Amino acid sequence: MISFRNVNKHYGSFHVLKDISLEVNQGEVVVVIGPSGSGKSTMLRCINRLETITDGELVVGGIQVHSKQTDINDLRKNIGMVFQHFNLYPHKTVLENITLAPIKALGQDDKKAHETAMFYLEKVGIPEKANSYPSQLSGGQQQRVAIARGLAMKPKVMLFDEPTSALDPEMIGEVLEVMKQLAIEGMTMVVVTHEMGFAREVANRVVFMDEGEIVEEGKPAEFFAHPQAKRAQLFLKRVLNH
Amino acid sequence: MLNFSILTKYFDLYFQGFLTTIEVSIIGLICSFILGVIVAVMRIAPLRILNWIGTCFVEFIRNIPLILIVFFFYYGLSNYINLSGFAAGTIGLTIYTAAFIAEAVRAGIQSVDKGQMEAARSSGLTYIQAMKHIVLPQAIKIVIPPIGNQFINLVKNSSILGLVAGMELMYFADYVHEKTWISFDTYIFAALFYLVLTIPLSFFVNRSEKRLARSY
Numbered sequence: 001m002i003s004f005r006n007v008n009k010h011y012g013s014f015h016v017l018k019d020i021s022l023e024v025n026q027g028e029v030v031v032v033i034g035p036s037g038s039g040k041s042t043m044l045r046c047i048n049r050l051e052t053i054t055d056g057e058l059v060v061g062g063i064q065v066h067s068k069q070t071d072i073n074d075l076r077k078n079i080g081m082v083f084q085h086f087n088l089y090p091h092k093t094v095l096e097n098i099t100l101a102p103i104k105a106l107g108q109d110d111k112k113a114h115e116t117a118m119f120y121l122e123k124v125g126i127p128e129k130a131n132s133y134p135s136q137l138s139g140g141q142q143q144r145v146a147i148a149r150g151l152a153m154k155p156k157v158m159l160f161d162e163p164t165s166a167l168d169p170e171m172i173g174e175v176l177e178v179m180k181q182l183a184i185e186g187m188t189m190v191v192v193t194h195e196m197g198f199a200r201e202v203a204n205r206v207v208f209m210d211e212g213e214i215v216e217e218g219k220p221a222e223f224f225a226h227p228q229a230k231r232a233q234l235f236l237k238r239v240l241n242h
Numbered sequence: 243m244l245n246f247s248i249l250t251k252y253f254d255l256y257f258q259g260f261l262t263t264i265e266v267s268i269i270g271l272i273c274s275f276i277l278g279v280i281v282a283v284m285r286i287a288p289l290r291i292l293n294w295i296g297t298c299f300v301e302f303i304r305n306i307p308l309i310l311i312v313f314f315f316y317y318g319l320s321n322y323i324n325l326s327g328f329a330a331g332t333i334g335l336t337i338y339t340a341a342f343i344a345e346a347v348r349a350g351i352q353s354v355d356k357g358q359m360e361a362a363r364s365s366g367l368t369y370i371q372a373m374k375h376i377v378l379p380q381a382i383k384i385v386i387p388p389i390g391n392q393f394i395n396l397v398k399n400s401s402i403l404g405l406v407a408g409m410e411l412m413y414f415a416d417y418v419h420e421k422t423w424i425s426f427d428t429y430i431f432a433a434l435f436y437l438v439l440t441i442p443l444s445f446f447v448n449r450s451e452k453r454l455a456r457s458y
Contacts, residue, residue, distance in 0.1 A: 048364050050360055050363070050364060073366050073367070073368055074366070076363070076364055076365065076366040077365075077366035079364070080365075081361070081364040081365075083357060083360070083361060085355075085357055087355070087357035087358060087360065087361035088361075089358065089361070089362075089376055089380075090380065091379050091380055091383075100362075100365070100367075100375060100376075101362075101365035101366055101367060104367055104371050104375065105365060105366035105367050105371070106366075146361075149365070150365075153365060153366065
């Protein structure tokens with residue numbers, strides 16, 4: 001579904017992504033972990049071309065993401081994205097947040113878009129907030145709306161960029177629960193997170209990054225029990241023992 | 243005491259000028275707003291040639307006097323096209339005001355969180371759609387006060403039409419002055435007509451600023 005082949009990215013002289021190769025199969029949940037500044041979010045943002053790559057190849061659903069011939073808007077319709085800071089549109093209601101792209105980018109009629117939006121709002125558990133503005137919602141509710149907004153496009157892949165990092169601790173659970181449900185239903189997901197519990201429980205595969213490289217990847221049970229790389233061992237020691 | 247007989251005797255002229263001033267202001271307001279937003283988007287669009295054109299426009303227009311722009315359209319182009327004072331003045335005023343509005347709107351757009359554009363683009367909307375539905379509506383809220391002030395300046399600057407026979411308030415005030423030679427009173431009455439326009443406008447700007455601040 002997603003394949004990175006020897007992808008490099010430079011910001012000037014700074015080598016952000018170093019020779020990244022990674023395959024994500026359909027229906028797979030890949031969780032990317034690693035210290036801050038390790039390039040996790042940058043890698044994720046390359047998948048829908050919010051970031052460009054310097055060289056290598058990145059293919060999503062058979063389409064070259066960084067080719068000049070690619071209609072990036074068409075590709076993005078199939079890739080949902082959830083951000084750390086939700087990025088809901090503050091001047092639009094919850095319902096309008098969700099229906100905007102289906103109406104404007106997919107050309108759905110208002111009625112169909114509304115029905116779809118309500119379906120996904122039910123799914124994330126807050127249909128009663130349809131006519132509220134984002135500022136009237138808690139952080140956890142806002143992030144669930146953001147997930148519903150992504151899903152309403154019926155994407156083939158969902159990308160999550162530290163979806164719980166900006167949340168108060170008591171709201172993290174409700175967002176992770178929605179994501180877990182999605183995983184169970186077979187959505188292809190790439191999740192950048194610091195939630196080790198989620199990685200262990202939901203991921204099909206864990207990818208550990210440090211200093212722009214993929215240092216180690218493997219099944220969560222094996223990775224958490226017996227990390228091979230020294231850097232992964234150190235990292236896990238730090239995040240798990242506190 | 244003001245000599246009110248001037249006002250009563252020449253009220254028709256004052257009023258005709260007043261209506262023309264309103265007309266220039268409304269046309270100028272709409273056109274300079276549209277042009278200003280277009281130039282602002284050009285200045286920040288992800289295309290260097292557009293940035294360059296937008297920047298040239300703003301820097302060129304902002305840094306020359308309004309009267310020069312108006313004279314360019316009135317006298318400067320007279321060999322090629324014959325614009326009336328009204329047309330030349332309105333075009334000059336629109337272009338001049340648009341440069342200032344463009345700067346205000348650009349600042350407003352850039353103060354909208356980058357995550358808004360990213361969220362809109364990553365859902366498959368085009369750059370133009372994201373601008374139109376997501377970024378500009380939020381930027382407008384931020385730029386209402388500076389744009390409101392530009393509109394008030396526009397009304398006052400419309401007096402430039404008096405110099406190119408634009409038949410607006412200042413033109414007729416000069417005319418009344420030449421008839422009566424009572425300078426002080428004649429221009430005080432003209433000032434009052436301007437205040438009738440600018441004070442409510444200024445009040446309206448303050449109010450919409452407050453209302454927008456509460457809107458979400």
